Amino acid sequence: MTPRTERSERPLSPQLARRRELRRHKRRELAVQTWRIVICLLLGSGLGWLLLRHGWTMDSVDRILISGDSGLSAKQVAQSGQLSFPQPLFAMSPTELERQLLRDLPVQSASVERRLHPARIEVHLLRQTPIARATRQQAGSRERGMVDADGRWIPLSAKSTMPMPLSAITVHGWRISQRPAIAKLLQARDRFQGKLQTITVHPDGGISLGTSNTGRIDLGQDRGRLNEQIDAIVQLRQSLPPHLLKPNQGYLDLTNPDRPELQLPVISVPPATATTL
Numbered sequence: 145m146t147p148r149t150e151r152s153e154r155p156l157s158p159q160l161a162r163r164r165e166l167r168r169h170k171r172r173e174l175a176v177q178t179w180r181i182v183i184c185l186l187l188g189s190g191l192g193w194l195l196l197r198h199g200w201t202m203d204s205v206d207r208i209l210i211s212g213d214s215g216l217s218a219k220q221v222a223q224s225g226q227l228s229f230p231q232p233l234f235a236m237s238p239t240e241l242e243r244q245l246l247r248d249l250p251v252q253s254a255s256v257e258r259r260l261h262p263a264r265i266e267v268h269l270l271r272q273t274p275i276a277r278a279t280r281q282q283a284g285s286r287e288r289g290m291v292d293a294d295g296r297w298i299p300l301s302a303k304s305t306m307p308m309p310l311s312a313i314t315v316h317g318w319r320i321s322q323r324p325a326i327a328k329l330l331q332a333r334d335r336f337q338g339k340l341q342t343i344t345v346h347p348d349g350g351i352s353l354g355t356s357n358t359g360r361i362d363l364g365q366d367r368g369r370l371n372e373q374i375d376a377i378v379q380l381r382q383s384l385p386p387h388l389l390k391p392n393q394g395y396l397d398l399t400n401p402d403r404p405e406l407q408l409p410v411i412s413v414p415p416a417t418a419t420t421l
């Protein structure tokens with residue numbers, strides 16, 4: 145028998161046996177504690193998910209609280225946000241609801257916040273102030289609406305109390321691509337020394353104005369010179385003889401504001417009547 149075999153068959157000392165038994169016991173305790181933690185985490189996560197998903201639930205449209213001066217109702221907000229009740233509070237995204245309200249309702253700002261006790265959402269809305277009436281082409285038909293001071297479209301389909309526009313101007317052929325130009329013209333309406341009546345956006349992108357004492361003013365398609373064109377309208381109104389600026393007597397071409405042209409109507413002379421001698 146070799147010395148190694150003799151050592152392996154030698155009985156363990158009580159101290160060594162005790163240390164090994166303690167290590168086995170610690171490993172078992174560690175495994176038990178690990179499983180306990182895993183089970184607690186799984187149970188906690190599941191209960192937390194159930195609580196977040198179903199514990200805080202809005203049971204009716206009355207859980208939508210509206211503030212601000214929009215004149216809109218909680219029902220309209222729910223319809224715009226496509227909210228159905230009962231509605232889990234954390235299944236609704238405040239950011240997405242804000243985007244939907246700004247897109248579908250006549251408001252210039254919207255903020256949405258969640259509240260837990262009790263489960264509800266608080267919606268703050270500011271209405272758009274209409275400046276002018278407007279029309280636009282939609283799906284082959286003409287739609288009526290309004291525009292605000294920033295040239296943004298305000299639909300009339302929204303079932304809310306909409307104030308009358310602040311001016312008698314009508315914007316014909318509104319397009320989102322021409323919104324900045326429309327806004328600038330609306331904001332400059334008091335500078336024209338005459339009543340601005342219409343802003344017309346033509347299919348080719350050109351814009352013309354209609355005024356009560358000057359008639360039609362063509363601005364063309366170059367939006368980069370719009371400020372110069374507005375200044376030219378003011379200056380020409382002050383310098384041209386009044387009889388040249390009468391409505392229905394031609395039109396003012398400001399496509400190039402450096403060289404404005406007054407286009408007068410051609411007066412046809414009737415042919416002389418032949419006299420039979």
